Amino acid sequence: MPSDQQSSQPLTASEEAFVRELSRVMLALPRAVDADIVREAGLPLSEYTPLMHLSEAPGRAMRMSELAAACNITLSGMTRVVTRLEKQGWVERTKCAEDGRGWNAALTDAGLTRLEQAWPEFLASVRRHLVDHFKGQDLNQLTVALRHVATSENQPG
């Protein structure tokens, strides 16, 4: 690989267009989906996402740090989200048995109900805004590429 030489070449027209369109989507899509589920289900994406992950976890509970990682926000951000969720009664904090420093965020029955109410609108919104536009495409191939993107970002360059 002719390393550095190559990274200072401008992007091709196709690459450029791709980058710009993706930038646009990265800003607009979350806002659109968030607006939909806030309007239709009264639950912002920032709260929907952790509820979803919790509902899939064994025992409907996860350590704070796991949950933060799953939702791709920092632990400190997750502290605040869980505080909000706890106030509304969707989640409870329980001390972690194996590690005195750790806490589990556990989904309550009320939280699960709330999630189930919001789920159809979330699904519809994601279909409408995103999935439907990728009909003829090889999603698996795309997903692999995205996975590489997501993992490469951990080591800054």
Place this chain on the structure above:
Amino acid sequence: MPSDQQSSQPLTASEEAFVRELSRVMLALPRAVDADIVREAGLPLSEYTPLMHLSEAPGRAMRMSELAAACNITLSGMTRVVTRLEKQGWVERTKCAEDGRGWNAALTDAGLTRLEQAWPEFLASVRRHLVDHFKGQDLNQLTVALRHVATSENQPG
């Protein structure tokens, strides 16, 4: 198309994986690129982007609302960004000749220089984090899909 029936079907496994991986990328990628150019060039993405658009505009100037639209943020958000840029001397506000209510944000020479300093790192970062992972893919097809996503988001549903 069997419309509504379909939108309440759960996603297929491929769709689900795609949505989740994209969500991850949408959060992580901007942070990664931002961190890179802040570290290497001292310019956050939120300021790089408007400078870039201005540099490409005729006369290196754009109306506030155009610039906001180009950067996919609200006009009020752009007011604040431009205020920051102005303080640093990269941009000047000039009254719009044709419309007394309007203002142009104009890139200064210093701003252009600043942008040119940051550009290589931006380019390298975008290549490293994003473009390089899409080597064998049909970017044009992808870009078209993304464009549909971006435009569909304007009409909420």
Place this chain on the structure above:
DNA sequence: CGCATGTACTTGCCCCGTCAAGCAACTACT
């Protein structure tokens, strides 16, 4: 055992961007 180092979470401070409201200037209608 006792101290140094490391890890899990929380909190304070701050940046960024949104929304709603306000102001100025343009447009249309009479």
Place this chain on the structure above:
DNA sequence: AGTAGTTGCTTGACGGGGCAAGTACATGCG
């Protein structure tokens, strides 16, 4: 021309999330 309504931008209040520092517990090493 005068007034009503609209548009372009700014401002105030606010929420979300990041980073760095603080706290509480855990672990390793003398």
